[in-house]
Amino acid sequence: MSNPVRVRIAPSPTGDPHVGTAYIALFNQAFARQNGGRFILRIEDTDQARSKPEYEQGIYKALRWVGLSWDEGPDVGGECGPYRQSERLSIYKDHAEILLEKGSAYPCFCTPETLTELRQSQEKAGKDPRYDGRCRDIDLKDARARIANGEKAVVRLKVPREGSTLFHDEIRGDITLQNQDIDDQVIVKSDGFPTYHLANVVDDHLMGITHVIRGGDWIISTPKHILLYNAFGWEAPSFSHLPLLLNPDKSKISKRKSPTSLTWYEEKGILPEALLNFLGLLGYSMEDGTEIFDFQTMAKTFDVSRIKGANSVFDITKLEWLNGMYLRELGTKELAEKIKNFGVSYPDDATLEAAVPLIQERIKYLSDVEERLGFFFRDRELQYEATDLLPKKKKDPVEVGKVLEAFRVRLEAFTGEMIPADVEALCVAQAEEMEWKKGDFFMALRIAVTGSKVTPPLCESMEILGRDTVLQRLAVAVEKLKSFVPTQ
Ligand code: GLU
Numbered sequence: 001m002s003n004p005v006r007v008r009i010a011p012s013p014t015g016d017p018h019v020g021t022a023y024i025a026l027f028n029q030a031f032a033r034q035n036g037g038r039f040i041l042r043i044e045d046t047d048q049a050r051s052k053p054e055y056e057q058g059i060y061k062a063l064r065w066v067g068l069s070w071d072e073g074p075d076v077g078g079e080c081g082p083y084r085q086s087e088r089l090s091i092y093k094d095h096a097e098i099l100l101e102k103g104s105a106y107p108c109f110c111t112p113e114t115l116t117e118l119r120q121s122q123e124k125a126g127k128d129p130r131y132d133g134r135c136r137d138i139d140l141k142d143a144r145a146r147i148a149n150g151e152k153a154v155v156r157l158k159v160p161r162e163g164s165t166l167f168h169d170e171i172r173g174d175i176t177l178q179n180q181d182i183d184d185q186v187i188v189k190s191d192g193f194p195t196y197h198l199a200n201v202v203d204d205h206l207m208g209i210t211h212v213i214r215g216g217d218w219i220i221s222t223p224k225h226i227l228l229y230n231a232f233g234w235e236a237p238s239f240s241h242l243p244l245l246l247n248p249d250k251s252k253i254s255k256r257k258s259p260t261s262l263t264w265y266e267e268k269g270i271l272p273e274a275l276l277n278f279l280g281l282l283g284y285s286m287e288d289g290t291e292i293f294d295f296q297t298m299a300k301t302f303d304v305s306r307i308k309g310a311n312s313v314f315d316i317t318k319l320e321w322l323n324g325m326y327l328r329e330l331g332t333k334e335l336a337e338k339i340k341n342f343g344v345s346y347p348d349d350a351t352l353e354a355a356v357p358l359i360q361e362r363i364k365y366l367s368d369v370e371e372r373l374g375f376f377f378r379d380r381e382l383q384y385e386a387t388d389l390l391p392k393k394k395k396d397p398v399e400v401g402k403v404l405e406a407f408r409v410r411l412e413a414f415t416g417e418m419i420p421a422d423v424e425a426l427c428v429a430q431a432e433e434m435e436w437k438k439g440d441f442f443m444a445l446r447i448a449v450t451g452s453k454v455t456p457p458l459c460e461s462m463e464i465l466g467r468d469t470v471l472q473r474l475a476v477a478v479e480k481l482k483s484f485v486p487t488q
Pocket residue numbers: 009010011012044200213214215218
């Protein structure tokens with residue numbers, strides 16, 4: 001293949017691994033896989049103050065957790081490295097030189113104070129703030145002499161004053177910007193570090209990127225990038241800007257309003273397959289309208305023309321629904337395995353596998369499990385108060401204690417198997433004998449046996465717990481109620 005497809009993601013390691021990075025990565029990887037191309041991960045860490053190695057590691061870990069993988073990158077190597085921008089500074093320096101020599105860029109000596117004054121006066125005059133180009137025509141030789149003398153300078157792109165810059169977005173069509181609306185962008189900062197624009201374009205070119213597929217928030221930068229490609233005399237890659245992700249209130253996705261850290265999803269117990277499916281749905285639809293699809297299916301049938309043009313609301317309830325669907329699809333053993341790997345200890349596999357079907361239909365997240373199944377593995381008698389044992393309308397601890405004790409005795413005397421229907425019959429008989437409503441009786445019994453008001457079906461749970469445990473917990477509850485009475 002003469003021009004093999006090469007795509008990339010270029011995250012900046014400046015915070016927790018962002019769900020948006022996985023979203024963009026998913027589309028790039030799907031496109032690469034479908035076209036037999038390569039998917040590259042480049043770390044854009046030129047913001048020295050905010051970039052941290054642990055954030056970079058966090059990106060790798062989280063993307064791998066979601067199930068994504070790349071063919072080239074700082075951690076896996078490749079032929080176009082280094083893949084970390086902080087290791088490519090001399091490359092950017094050389095390329096800035098090329099632009100200076102060509103007259104496509106110029107050193108600018110304006111101090112931050114000068115720029116602030118300029119901005120303020122423009123704002124006062126009701127104009128959009130922009131650099132007025134006062135250093136544009138300084139002779140390069142003079143400029144170099146000033147720099148050699150120790151004067152600080154940035155390098156700016158000399159954006160044409162006239163005309164317009166057009167690019168074709170594969171998703172959104174032609175996009176044109178008047179050049180007069182584009183600022184003379186800083187491409188090298190006074191500390192010698194490149195800005196995003198220069199480093200991004202140089203790297204995309206040198207790494208042979210054929211298709212840039214990135215978030216909609218970068219559309220505004222693309223004309224600047226096109227101007228840079230033109231200035232270098234390079235062919236620009238094709239551009240596709242994916243739908244922006246929005247908070248439910250339609251503002252741009254932010255951690256104050258939506259969970260943005262991939263770690264949150266992992267800790268919540270979202271299955272990576274469900275998250276990937278959800279991220280796919282945010283920007284894409286399958287031809288037959290199927291909402292549940294895996295990466296392989298998406299990659300096999302991937303079609304850029306099916307990428308949504310509009311922005312997408314990040315609807316966490318949809319993810320909740322999807323996660324539930326994926327959880328329900330799992331076999332008992334598989335789900336039990338995932339529950340065990342989730343981090344809470346469930347020491348007895350047989351009990352876990354027996355209990356899993358009782359909750360499989362009800363959980364939305366793996367993190368829901370402990371609350372519902374923990375009582376099978378841990379005595380919770382210390383977690384509830386005697387008053388919790390009193391059903392709403394049965395306020396008398398003596399009476400509740402009596403009924404639980406009577407049931408304890410009845411169960412002790414029961415010699416049959418703990419079959420749910422039979423245990424239920426015992427419960428009903430007990431409630432009737434004491435002239436209690438069934439609901440009240442089951443509630444007191446539920447709390448005594450499980451320590452919780454919300455549990456899987458009680459008789460099935462008692463079958464799994466076994467008679468001895470149930471008897472023992474009933475005895476604890478009765479004791480608790482007895483010691484409670486005198487303090488009234
Ligand atoms: N470093 C940019 C980011 O953090 C890369 C944007 C792009 O893909 O060009 O997303």
